[in-house]
Amino acid sequence: MSPLSRRAALRLGAAAAATACLGARDTFAFGDASKVDCVEINMPGGSISRPEAWSRLLFEIEQTTSIETVSRVPRIAPEDPALFEHPFAALVGDGELKPLSDAAIEQLRRYLTYGGFLLIDDATGLKRSAFDDSVRKLIGRLFPTRSLFPLPSDHAIFRSFFLINRPVGRVALFDHVEAVSLGEITPLVYFRNDLSGALSRGADGRGTYPCTPGGENQRREAVKLAVNLVMYALTSNYKQDQAHVAELMKEGRL
Amino acid sequence: MSLWWWLGGEVGPDAALTFTTPGWLFGLAAAAAMVTLFVTWRDARRFPPVGVELLCLALALSVACFAAAGPVWVEQAGHREPPRTVLLIDDSRSMGVLEAGEPRGARALAEVMDRVPSDRLEVFRFGRELTAGGEPSFEQGSTDLAQALRGVSERYAGERLAGVIVLTDGLDRGGMRARYTNEDSPEPPRLPGPLTVYQAGVPGELDDVSVVSVNAGGFGFMHSPFTLDVTLAAPGFEGRKVPVSLTQDGRLLAQRDVALGQDGAGKVNFSVKPNKSGRFVYEVSVPVWEGDAVPGNNTMPVAVRVVRDRLRVLQVCGSPSFDQKFLRLFLKQDPAVDLVSFFILRTHEDTRSSYDEKELSLIKFPYEQLFAEDLASFDLVIFQNFDYRPYFQELAGELLGNVATFVKEGGAFVMIGGDRSFDEGDYQGTPISEILPVTLGAGSPRTDSASFQPRLTGPGRVHPVTRLLGDATENEALWGRLSALDGLNLSAGPAPGSAVLLSHPTLRTQKGEPMPVLAVREVGRGRTMALLGDSTWRWIMAEAALGQGNQAYLRFWKNTMRWLVKDPEGDRVQVAAARENFLLGEDVPLSGACARRRLRRRRGRGHRGQRPVRRRGGDLRHRHRQDRRGAHPPARRAPRPLAREGEGHERRRRRLGRGRDRLRRDRPRPRARRAQPGRGLLGVARPVRQRHPLHPRRLRPAPARRRGRPPRA
Structure with a gap:
């Protein structure tokens, strides 16, 4: 074995220090209980499970932002009270959702009213689908007096971490995101470009599904949007505070 | 003596015979006599001679009937009295104005008494009510001339008086003056004799400097100036300059010289910027000059209720989390809160992805501006899971200081x-550790990640922060069923002077005390709180899962904010009067609420001491009568919940007429200036709020920035 050169030793030391720094925070943590995770809602009918997509998203958040995450993606029925332990929830589907019981609807409504966040992701990649119809019926039952509306381009979701110009997923059929707002808060987002499809990756680290028509650049934009959604779920309209708007405008980024 | 006399007619001008027996009774007696006479005559026909006997019998019966009629002999005799004279003396305070060193009422009364014979004179004093006799004190609070004349008319109804003499200065408050001024032909009062009025006081000879009115609008906002408009009247001092002083609790706030006009009137206004919420008494005064007729009207207090427009809160969070999310939602949804949030969205460690800075919507974390320039503009600062080291470790001494x-x-x-x-x-060893309610330096480990149910301590049972329900038993039960917390920052124990409100059920400090979970402390004039967990958000979601709503969480944080900023609405003892001003001698109903069953009302100078006031169903009711002019703060004190942790003495004030009593001094809270336009924290087009120029907060400016990569928020 050749002796370690001075430069090699310095590089090794720097790498060790960097590794220590990167990993140091985990040793401080309270534990996984207080970290951010994602729960999948298991609805009867056409809901599907893509835990690898949300795990990938949580990893990306951990790498990119200061949010502490844990790769935990439980799958919970809407009437399960355990839903309230996970304020960020996702519902992915590609088929018609069967109607929920009144108790499940009431619980979902209470979840969203008291601070939970629900991302509904249309995995069909189609402009018209049975899933879309059933989602609109579901939202009609959840919020009879409020309707889905396209989020304006200056909504905090599009600037909560990244500046998003066009919301895309595995596909890019729709240039907008629909949502339901309660006052200044938007607790329910309905995305129809198959976000989880863009996030899903196989064991080899490659995307499970090809993104069309933009390829990997589109996937990258989809990841950025997904990060923004989680960031919005945690910070709500923080990025619409005057301090941020003024500063971003001053720097020419808005 | 005629037959008519015998039937009850008048015999002479002053004598008459009257019968008192009712007519039917007399008729009955006469009928009985006739029957008796007839029966006797019929039986006596067999035994003559009967004429003499019948005559005697008839006479006897006639006498009996006359006696039965109840004859009364009435004679009238007497002589006429000369009519009386009534003197009504205005006993109001305006009659006590000094003229040539003597009350004008006393001077006028002496002149009247010289002219009116006193043998048939009856004297009454009047103010709001009519009082017979007595020496005038010229201390009554009002003048109601119409009421006094009405009282005389009723008292001497049917009698003709020689005269009614009124001695007054004409300052009628009962509406008579207004009626004669406003009505074309007002109905004059009906009097039992001719009216004579003596007016006291000589127009043009009164030298009096007075504060006529102080208009403050009744309330103001914290940190925002409001104006006190003062009107002066000073007959006899026309054209002179008068110094006008504004004081609060004996502390001089401002003084101005006012040039009086040719009519003796003057106006001045003061701008006041309160730094505390509550009710405060401001007093406007002018000096008492030699020859000043009424020294008592040279001061005037005015009570002003100061409220917060909005509570300024700075929330600094080191990492977005569910706990931060729910606290922000609570703060943002409270209309009384003006929230400025800064969340660290990316640190130096979070650069493992290849995103360009231009793709990000992040801005620089302006820590220097926050903690060196704009800090004083906030009421509450929250460090939520915030680590200062990546941002200003080199400036920690200055900024944390x-x-x-x-x-x-x-x-x-x-x-x-x-x-x-x-x-x-x-934070150990930094200026923050000096103000925290817990002592840092727990050793190893520094945290405990096990889930636990926090336990309400003895102080926590009575402290307003942890009083989520009014009933102590229900409150303790609620804390027992709230969702468990996920983990805990360990500490070396409570800091001196602090109070632990929630503790860990099993963990102990090195001294063997229960490990603090929630602790509070008073530091100088401020307050601090340490919540050594990051999962209170579960109190919302767990309760919502049970259909209970989020009231426990909301009340906890609302209580916390009220206590931290010393909001009077959060005081454990609330006392309020029905209105601001009361007349002397008038009942002052006080009402309020107390968290304890027993409250001692400590009375101010000249009062008789403490008096316990019992509550009924949580409400306090008390009636009080004040006989001295001025502002009277009912200082009240509930037993302190902790030996080391006090609620302080809360005060409310009410004003009673003019003048004031000495009030306890409130410590001013000096504040430095707020952000200036163009260089403020947010660059928001917000009204600039100037701090009190005399008491700038001594904040150390941060030195020039040194090296280090800017964190992003």
């Missing part, structure tokens, strides 16, 4: 737990 100074001079500070807080944030 500013936070400590901010608290000591009246600000509020909260540190919320997490993996970047307390010992994890390396």
Whole structure:
């Protein structure tokens, strides 16, 4: 074995220090209980499970932002009270959702009213689908007096971490995101470009599904949007505070 | 003596015979006599001679009938009295104005008494009510001339008086003056004799400087100036300059010279910027000059209720989390809160992805501006899982020292737990550790990740922060069923002078005390709180899962904010009067609420001492009568919940007429200036709020920036 050169030793030391720094925070943590995770809602009918997509998203958040995450993606029925332990929830589907019981609807409504966040992701990649119809019926039952509306381009979701110009997923059929707002808060987002499809990756680290028509650049934009959604779920309209708007405008980024 | 006389007619001008027996009774007796006479005559026909006997019998019966008629002999005799004279003396305070060193009423009364014979004179004093006799004191609070004349008419109804003499200065408050001024032909009062009026006082000879009115609008906003409009009247001092002083609790706030006009009138206004909420008494006064007729009207207090427009809160969070999310939602949804949030969205460690800075919507974390320039503009600063080291480790002494100074001079500070807080944030040895309610330096480990149910301590049972329900038993039961917390920042125990409100059920400090979970402390004029966990958000979601709503969480944080900023609405003892001003001698109903069953009302100078006031169903009711002019603060004190942790003495004030009593001094809370337009924290087009120029908060400016990569928020 050749002796370690001075430069090699310095590089090794720097790498060790960097590794220590990167990993140091985990040793401080309270534990996984207080970290951010994602729960999948298991609805009867056409809901599907893509835990690898949300795990990938949580990893990306951990790498990119200061949010502490844990790769935990439980799958919970809407009437399960355990839903309230996970304020960020996702519902992915590609088929018609069967109607929920009144108790499940009431619980979902209470979840969203008291601070939970629900991302509904249309995995069909189609402009018209049975899933879309059933989602609109579901939202009609959840919020009879409020309707889905396209989020304006200056909504905090599009600037909560990244500046998003066009919301895309595995596909890019729709240039907008629909949502339901309660006052200044938007607790329910309905995305129809198959976000989880863009996030899903196989064991080899490659995307499970090809993104069309933009390829990997589109996937990258989809990841950025997904990060923004989680960031919005945690910070709500923080990025619409005057301090941020003024500063971003001053720097020419808005 | 005629037959008519015998039938009850008048015999002479002053004598008459009257029968008192009812006519039917007399008729009955006469009928009985006739029957008796007839029966006797019929039986006596067999035994003559009967004429003499019948005559005698008839006479006897006639006498009996006359006697039965109840004859009364009435004679009238007497002589006429000369009519009386009534003197009505205006006993109001305006009659006590000094003229040539003597009350004008006394001078006028002496002149009247010289002219009116006193043998048939009856004297009454009147103010709001009519009082017979007595020496006038010229201290009654009002003048109601119509009421006094009406009282005389009723008292001497049917009698003709020689005269009614009124001695007054004409300052009628009962509406008579207004009626004669406003009506074309007002109905004059009906009097039992001719009216004579003596007017006291000589127009043009009165020298009096007075504060006529002080208009403050009744309320003001904290940190925003409001105006006190003062009107002066000074007959006899026309054209002179008068110094006008404004004081609060004996502390001189401002003084101005006012040039009086040719009519003796003057106006001046004062701008006041209150730094505390509550009710305060401001007093406007002018000096008492030699020859001043009424020294008592040279001062006038005015009570002003100062309310917060909005509570300014700075929330600094080291990492977005569910706990931060729910606290922000609570703060944003409270219309009384003006929230400025800064969340660290990316640190130096979070650069492992290849995103360009231009793709990000992040801005620089302006920590220097926050903690060196704009800190004083906030009422409450929250460090939520915030680690200062990546941002200003080299400036920690200065910037964290500013936070400590901010608290000591009246600000509020909260540190919320997490993996970047307390010992994890390396706050030990920094100025922050001096103001925290817990002592840092727990050793190893620094955190405990096991889930636990916090336990309400003895102080926590009575402290307003942890009083989520009014009933103590129900409150304790509620804390027992709230969702467990996920983990805990460990500490070396409570800091001196602090109170632990929630503790860990099993963990102990090195001294063997229960490990603090929630602790509070008073530091200087400010207050601090340490919440050594980061999962209170579960109190919302767990309760919502049970269909209970989020009231426990909301009440906890609302209580916390009220206590931290010393909001009077959060005081455990609330006392209020029905209105601001009362006349002397008038009943003053006081009402309020107390968290304890028993309250001692400590009375001010000249009062008789403490008096316990019992509550009924949580409400306090008390009636009080004040006989001295001025502002009277009912100082009240409930037993302190803790030996080391006090609620302080809360005060409310009410004003009673003019003048004031000495009030306890409130400590001013000096504040430095707020952000200036163009260089403020947010660059918001917000009205600039000037701090009190005499008491700037001593914040140390941050030195020039040194090296280090800017964190992004």
